[in-house]
Amino acid sequence: MSEDAEVARERVIESLEQSAEVYGLSRSAGRIYGVLYFATDPLSIPELVERTGYAKSTVSNVTRTLTRVGLIRRRSSDGGGRRVRFTAEREVWFIVQDVFQQYVYRELQTTHREIRRAERGLGDAGGADDAGGVEAERIRELRETYADLREIVELVSDLSAAELRDALESYER
Amino acid sequence: MSEDAEVARERVIESLEQSAEVYGLSRSAGRIYGVLYFATDPLSIPELVERTGYAKSTVSNVTRTLTRVGLIRRRSSDGGGRRVRFTAEREVWFIVQDVFQQYVYRELQTTHREIRRAERGLGDAGGADDAGGVEAERIRELRETYADLREIVELVSDLSAAELRDALESYER
């Protein structure tokens, strides 16, 4: 690797470290992902230890987290004995979709359900009269909002990045 | 407020507390937003202290954060003496847009710039020969991805929730 390439690589990885922090991951996660992003072959934990400088235990924990989130993949299958090897998911859009699916959608769903539950325990008693029902109105508002957001997220995570961009660009108000 | 309404309100507020945590805010932020969400009038800090049970200093700090993020609004202007009063932004879509604009877009922009900078320090020397340029290729890939994401976020934050939903639903692949 040329000197320039090494410098550039390091800059990008530092950027990724920072991004990781913004999105609620640790710096180590950003660096490990970055190293894997540039690696031409899958890397094992000892290799990651050597290239990142982090302790083995840290690498073990962080790779587990990154795998769960979907940023990296674990190839324990193919040859090389006992070694577990990791590769980066480089299709960033997949990662974004995963996050939306796993976290955002899930959160929206949970909250939406909770709101409907609260609303139900209200509608039965209150019934027809809408007096004193500021709460009921506010809860209804919130429920509708969450339903909207849920649907939007659902639709978005069904499209590729290019499709989404296309859908947005071609939309005429 | 009826007994039922009180219970329902509390349930929803607890949900918001939890949501706040998911999105990287504190529980106190969720509760304070929730109390303001249901309040019919703007509330001052002492009133929030009374209704949330948090210390005055906590309320002061949290309200500042919430104001900065755009989840609540500060009305120091109109009458009522020195009191600062807060109202919740109940149009959740505005909040989402703000977050995208303030945090996501900003992060994408910063990283994108950093990547282009790294790429520039590379292209000049490497030039035409693409040998040994795995790094260059990877960086180019990443730059394009970030450009795409940036544009998507930009387009999204220009639409209302209804428009976005419409755009997605009416899109034919």
Place this chain on the structure above:
DNA sequence: TGATTCGTTCGGCTTGAACCGAACAGAGCG
């Protein structure tokens, strides 16, 4: 002008996250 009320700021406590080193369990190899 005191006295009170309001909002901010400061120092301290507690808790949880990030990271480390060491100990451990299993698989392959001599």
Place this chain on the structure above:
DNA sequence: CGCTCTGTTCGGTTCAAGCCGAACGAATCA
């Protein structure tokens, strides 16, 4: 069977965040 290498787990340390109470400056009111 030892020995080595791998990956996980466990305790410990450090540091930042959340929250509190107290102190403070500014404004209002008696």
